[in-house]
Amino acid sequence: MNRIDQRFAALKEQGRTALIPYITAGDPAPAHTAGLMHALVEAGADIIELGVPFSDPMADGPVIQKACERALRHHTRLTDVFEMVREFRRGDAETPVVLMGYLNPIERFGYERFAEQAAAAGVDGVLAVDMPPEEADELAPLFKAQGLQSIFLVAPTTSRARAATICDHGEGYLYYVSLKGVTGAASLDVEAVGRQLDGLRELTQLPLCVGFGIRDGASAAAVGRVADGVIVGSALVSRIAEHAEQPERIPDALKRVLGEMRQALDA
Amino acid sequence: MTKFSDLTRLPDARGHFGPYGGRFVSETLSFALEELEKAYLSLRDDPAFQAEFDRDLATYVGRPSPLYHAERWSRQLGGAQIWLKREDLNHTGAHKVNNTIGQALLAKKSGKPRVIAETGAGQHGVATATVAARLGLQCDVYMGAEDVERQKLNVYRMHLLGARVIPVESGSRTLKDAMNEALRDWVTNVDDTFYIIGTVAGPHPYPMLVRDFNAVVGREAREQSLAQIGRLPDALVACVGGGSNAMGLFYPFVEDEDVTMYGVEAGGDGVETGRHAAPLTAGAPRGVLHGNRTYLMSDEGGQVTDTHSISAGLDYPGVGPEHALWKDVGRVQYVAANDDKVLEAFRELTRMEGIMPALESAHALAHAKVLAPTMRPDQHIVVNLSGRGDKDILTVAKIDGVEF
Ligand SMILES: Cc1ncc(COP(=O)(O)O)c(C=O)c1O
Numbered sequence: 001m002n003r004i005d006q007r008f009a010a011l012k013e014q015g016r017t018a019l020i021p022y023i024t025a026g027d028p029a030p031a032h033t034a035g036l037m038h039a040l041v042e043a044g045a046d047i048i049e050l051g052v053p054f055s056d057p058m059a060d061g062p063v064i065q066k067a068c069e070r071a072l073r074h075h076t077r078l079t080d081v082f083e084m085v086r087e088f089r090r091g092d093a094e095t096p097v098v099l100m101g102y103l104n105p106i107e108r109f110g111y112e113r114f115a116e117q118a119a120a121a122g123v124d125g126v127l128a129v130d131m132p133p134e135e136a137d138e139l140a141p142l143f144k145a146q147g148l149q150s151i152f153l154v155a156p157t158t159s160r161a162r163a164a165t166i167c168d169h170g171e172g173y174l175y176y177v178s179l180k181g182v183t184g185a186a187s188l189d190v191e192a193v194g195r196q197l198d199g200l201r202e203l204t205q206l207p208l209c210v211g212f213g214i215r216d217g218a219s220a221a222a223v224g225r226v227a228d229g230v231i232v233g234s235a236l237v238s239r240i241a242e243h244a245e246q247p248e249r250i251p252d253a254l255k256r257v258l259g260e261m262r263q264a265l266d267a
Numbered sequence: 268m269t270k271f272s273d274l275t276r277l278p279d280a281r282g283h284f285g286p287y288g289g290r291f292v293s294e295t296l297s298f299a300l301e302e303l304e305k306a307y308l309s310l311r312d313d314p315a316f317q318a319e320f321d322r323d324l325a326t327y328v329g330r331p332s333p334l335y336h337a338e339r340w341s342r343q344l345g346g347a348q349i350w351l352k353r354e355d356l357n358h359t360g361a362h363k364v365n366n367t368i369g370q371a372l373l374a375k376k377s378g379k380p381r382v383i384a385e386t387g388a389g390q391h392g393v394a395t396a397t398v399a400a401r402l403g404l405q406c407d408v409y410m411g412a413e414d415v416e417r418q419k420l421n422v423y424r425m426h427l428l429g430a431r432v433i434p435v436e437s438g439s440r441t442l443k444d445a446m447n448e449a450l451r452d453w454v455t456n457v458d459d460t461f462y463i464i465g466t467v468a469g470p471h472p473y474p475m476l477v478r479d480f481n482a483v484v485g486r487e488a489r490e491q492s493l494a495q496i497g498r499l500p501d502a503l504v505a506c507v508g509g510g511s512n513a514m515g516l517f518y519p520f521v522e523d524e525d526v527t528m529y530g531v532e533a534g535g536d537g538v539e540t541g542r543h544a545a546p547l548t549a550g551a552p553r554g555v556l557h558g559n560r561t562y563l564m565s566d567e568g569g570q571v572t573d574t575h576s577i578s579a580g581l582d583y584p585g586v587g588p589e590h591a592l593w594k595d596v597g598r599v600q601y602v603a604a605n606d607d608k609v610l611e612a613f614r615e616l617t618r619m620e621g622i623m624p625a626l627e628s629a630h631a632l633a634h635a636k637v638l639a640p641t642m643r644p645d646q647h648i649v650v651n652l653s654g655r656g657d658k659d660i661l662t663v664a665k666i667d668g669v670e671f
Contacts, residue, residue, distance in 0.1 A: 055570040056443065057447075065437060075568070105570070130293055131291060156295070157298040177294065177295060180456075182454060
């Protein structure tokens, strides 16, 4: 069984909500990433979404845009990202890792080569933000052959017909985008999210995880009451930005933010 | 039926032109794009919609635009006869307005009170601000900070028209970054905002509908050629940024195998220097940006590379997906014109014909200048004069060392 499925099965047994942090690989510099991933796990991460930096992150707000810029100043490439995952795996064989990013770096790397090397490095799933299932017919079988899961987004604007298609193609978990906007946007309507998730549960058994707009223990706990997992990105990445000049402070800063969410979720 | 007939049946139902095109967007936008596609496909064949579009083009834009025989310049070049399709004479001064008139009709039908656009040279921004003023729609235009500087006159023009111009400071601060920011706006405000994309790029259905709205250029040019030359031209030449003016001119001729077509990209300092914006000519790798797959200038890590061109409107690392296919099947030859040759052509047409072209259009002229002497005087070239040069006067003055 894939590590992601295993993790959700265990969480279900324990009656717990998944906590899924996002950081950008190579931010603030490639040497820090594996260590930060371990810190996230120590603070209670169940799955890690590792961003692949891209020059034109169209779905991201300023916080993650800047993270991409910091990572790209160090020329972080896919081969480097795989190396970071390998390094992480030397100390952690269990925590699932999902690569999240945009299609072009994968396209340039070559689909087949990407699938092979990602799987070999210890990646468990891939979410390409600008690749809806309709455009995935070339990539998805290559992922499947390597045991990589294809994770897809569902949005508040997704029609029921589309949601059904996405549920058919999705693996691992569904990433429900809580609001219309880019990452790092402010407000989130938990009741509306809950209603949407109810609709999705009629279509799929996949765990439903919610991202965008979760910034502290309170918002995490609120979403955690309706979702199987909460995804947090900009709230962590902005801590990395704050301490980019003193990177030794970043692990503790991340642990504080994530630890508060873990506590709130488990309370 | 000719060997290129298949090209007229694209895109396919999923918005693909062969391996190119498609709809590579984050999920939040999928619904809006499906809606737009549905709305457009139902209106496309609606005679009332077409009549309204034609009427606006006639009475508001001033179409048809003339096909002008540049006799003096042709004589000087000593070869083929050069004809200029005068899109510069359109209201707002470029071909861009053909598309914004069409999309404004779609926006009106959608009932959304706000439009947004990205712009490079500012011509598409001006054309969008213009139709927004006419329809009483709120209008925000994203423009790279570097282009805001290069195209100050158009920025103020948009301001006068009631639009807000939002400078984009991220990335290379040019057209691609403006498009990123427009997409971020759209994803946030998709319920009440219609995105008027300015070229034959972006996610499906934009490449198709921008092509269709600009195809009036080629339809007119074809008729005018038959009437004024007595036959079809031997060659068509148009500049290619995203590719909308070229697509508009070329598309109605696509099955006319004997008409050779040249798409002229921005050579910048020279394709061999790497400082250019000519993905097709340079044979850039296949990539995905702004919702479609196409030839895309990117480094080996898949990061989109900075482009360079004297003209803001061509300063874009990708190109419309239909052009990508037309390169592969050999329907169009894509070449590049370097900045120095472009300036030379700009000055030459201004002095010899009293027509000041946009720097974008001067790329097409620069290639016509290379092409004409290789042809006979009884042969004919139609060049798309996609826009007028007023907006570029400050840029050229600066090169001349003149400050105002
Ligand atoms: C006059 C003119 N021509 C050409 C272009 C390039 O666009 P496209 O390649 O879509 O025609 C522009 C873009 O700003 C323009 O203003």
